[in-house]
Amino acid sequence: xxxxxxxSRIQEVALRMFIDKGYEATSLxxxxxxLGVTKAALYYHxxxxxxxxxxxxxxxxxxxxxxxxxxxxxxRTPEARREFIRxxxxxxxxxxxxxxMRFFERxxxxxxxxxxxxxxxxxxxxxxxxxxxxxxxxxxxxxxxxAIFAVHATWFILRDQDVTDEQRQAAGLAVALxxxx
Amino acid sequence: xxxxxxxSRIQEVALRMFIDKGYEATSLxxxxxxLGVTKAALYYHxxxxxxxxxxxxxxxxxxxxxxxxxxxxxxRTPEARREFIRxxxxxxxxxxxxxxMRFFERxxxxxxxxxxxxxxxxxxxxxxxxxxxxxxxxxxxxxxxxAIFAVHATWFILRDQDVTDEQRQAAGLAVALxxxx
DNA sequence: GTCTATACAACGATAGAC
DNA sequence: GTCTATCGTTGTATAGAC
Numbered sequence: 001x002x003x004x005x006x007x008s009r010i011q012e013v014a015l016r017m018f019i020d021k022g023y024e025a026t027s028l029x030x031x032x033x034x035l036g037v038t039k040a041a042l043y044y045h046x047x048x049x050x051x052x053x054x055x056x057x058x059x060x061x062x063x064x065x066x067x068x069x070x071x072x073x074x075x076r077t078p079e080a081r082r083e084f085i086r087x088x089x090x091x092x093x094x095x096x097x098x099x100x101m102r103f104f105e106r107x108x109x110x111x112x113x114x115x116x117x118x119x120x121x122x123x124x125x126x127x128x129x130x131x132x133x134x135x136x137x138x139x140x141x142x143x144x145x146x147a148i149f150a151v152h153a154t155w156f157i158l159r160d161q162d163v164t165d166e167q168r169q170a171a172g173l174a175v176a177l178x179x180x181x
Numbered sequence: 182x183x184x185x186x187x188x189s190r191i192q193e194v195a196l197r198m199f200i201d202k203g204y205e206a207t208s209l210x211x212x213x214x215x216l217g218v219t220k221a222a223l224y225y226h227x228x229x230x231x232x233x234x235x236x237x238x239x240x241x242x243x244x245x246x247x248x249x250x251x252x253x254x255x256x257r258t259p260e261a262r263r264e265f266i267r268x269x270x271x272x273x274x275x276x277x278x279x280x281x282m283r284f285f286e287r288x289x290x291x292x293x294x295x296x297x298x299x300x301x302x303x304x305x306x307x308x309x310x311x312x313x314x315x316x317x318x319x320x321x322x323x324x325x326x327x328a329i330f331a332v333h334a335t336w337f338i339l340r341d342q343d344v345t346d347e348q349r350q351a352a353g354l355a356v357a358l359x360x361x362x
Numbered sequence: 363g364t365c366t367a368t369a370c371a372a373c374g375a376t377a378g379a380c
Numbered sequence: 381g382t383c384t385a386t387c388g389t390t391g392t393a394t395a396g397a398c
Contacts, residue, residue, distance in 0.1 A: 006381080022290030024205035027373065039375085041382050049374070106290045109203030128338065138339060138352035145338045146327055146356065157309065157326045158319060171319035175327065187363080208391065222364050224393070 007045045009035060014052050015096065019103050023053070023110040050114060057116040060100045063091055064123045071130045081131055081144070081180040088127070089151045089173050101152065124148070131180055147176040188226045190216060195233050196277065200284050204234070204291040231295060238297040241281045244272055245304045252311045262312055262325070262361040269308070270332045270354045282333065305329070312361055328357040 013034050017026040028049055032039045046052045067087055074080040092098055104111070104120060111117035131144040154172030163171075194215050198207040209230055213220045227233045248268055255261040273279055285292065285301060292298035312325040335353030 019290070020293075022205070022293060024203070025291065028375090029372080037381095038383060040377095040384080043375070044381060047375095109200070109287045110206060110291065112201075112203060112206075125341075138342070138344060138348060139355050141342075142331060142335050142338055142352050143356050143359070146331055146334065149330055149334060150323060150327055153327065153330060154319075154323050157323055160306075161319070161322075163319060167319060171323050174320050175324050178324070209393090210391080218363095219365060220392085221366080221394085225363060228393095230392070 006037075006041075010042060010045055010052065011056060012096075015056055015099055015103055018053075019099060019106060023103075023107040053111065053114060054116045056096075056100055057104065057114075057120055059095075060097055060104075061116065061119055061123060063097065064120075064127065067091065068123060068126055068130070071127070076133060078181045082177050084130065085147055085151070085176045085180055086173070088148065089169070089176065092151060093169060098155070102155075105152070144180050147179040150176040150179060187218075187222075191223060191226055191233065192237060193277075196237055196280055196284055199234075200280060200287060204284075204288040234292065234295060235297045237277075237281055238285065238295075238301055240276075241278055241285075242297065242300055242304060244278065245301075245308065248272065249304060249307055249311070252308070257314060259362040263358050265311065266328055266332070266357045266361055267354070269329065270350070270357065273332060274350060279336070283336075286333070325361050328360040331357040331360060 010031065014026070014031050017031060017034065028039050028042055032042050035041075046055070067084075070087070071084055074084065092101065104117065108117075128145045128148060131147065132141040151172045154168050154175070158168055158171065161168075191212065195207070195212050198212060198215065209220050209223055213223050216222075227236070248265075251268070252265055255265065273282065285298065289298075309326045309329060312328065313322040332353045335349050335356070339349055339352065
């Protein structure tokens with residue numbers, strides 16, 4: 001009804017279309033039509049198409065930064081790594097963070113020059129770095145990095161299987177925990 | 182010099198630009214400029230922008246289909262799975278297959294409706310299915326699927342490290358082999 | 363096999379009325 | 381806060397000369 005509501009509806013519809021059809025293939029005209037408003041109405045809430053993306057990603061970035069900060073205070077023990085993964089997985093499945101990550105993953109080149117996208121990439125890399133010592137063997141580094149992947153991959157690897165979201169989630173977490181030792 | 186050479190140069194330049202800037206963000210005008218020819222020259226070799234993609238992906242698809250066929254003749258043993266992964270990794274690092282996969286991964290939504298892209302997704306899923314029994318536990322399925330991921334992920338996870346391509350490749354293969362048992 | 367020239371649609375974005 | 385109308389640009393693609 002008020003300004004905030006329309007803004008949020010734009011974010012919601014845009015995110016879904018960016019995931020389904022791709023960022024560049026989704027025009028502002030289509031988003032506007034889906035919402036039953038005009039392009040110009042969108043421009044009242046967001047200066048540019050890019051700013052819609054910014055609004056979506058920045059929320060996710062804030063959460064990841066919190067997690068990164070917590071991670072820096074932790075010792076490099078197996079149990080701390082497992083707790084790190086648990087927190088990552090838990091938080092991924094709240095709000096629209098999972099959708100935001102799907103959007104991010106599936107439109108990597110399209111977002112290549114986007115500042116928020118750049119920050120997201122840096123953050124993900126720094127999270128991955130926290131799972132290993134800087135001088136650890138490559139194999140160990142890679143194996144532990146794969147933990148983060150497992151938490152995400154469980155959603156599209158087991159896509160066609162007859163399982164609930166909870167089972168999918170549990171499998172991803174279990175494999176991830178195993179990978180970080 | 183002859184028709185085939187120009188054709189191949191178009192593929193090469195287009196692939197690099199599709200990876201760097203994204204498929205949709207790369208216009209035929211830019212590809213033509215990079216090659217020092219005109220847009221119309223491109224249209225002589227490829228009917229549409231889509232057909233450039235088709236030509237790139239179909240080569241990769243043919244190889245994966247060979248591997249899938251070989252896989253179907255194999256028993257479901259750990260050693261057969263390891264050999265399967267070895268063949269996958271070996272073949273990925275020949276020709277421009279690795280670049281083609283990077284292009285494919287990074288432009289998933291942009292290629293969403295593309296027939297060759299659809300076939301590629303199906304193929305990758307069927308390769309993944311070969312690593313597990315249909316009735317295996319979710320965790321096992323996911324863990325083995327992650328082997329394919331490891332072979333790819335080693336290229337961008339260990340990106341900033343001071344390592345050679347061979348070391349990267351070896352780490353990816355080692356982790357993948359461990360994951361399939 | 364490559365060119366110039368151009369058609370035509372759709373894009374992101376803006377101006378100004380209501 | 382949303383509208384109509386329109387700007388300038390860029391996109392894919394084509395026609396026809398050389």
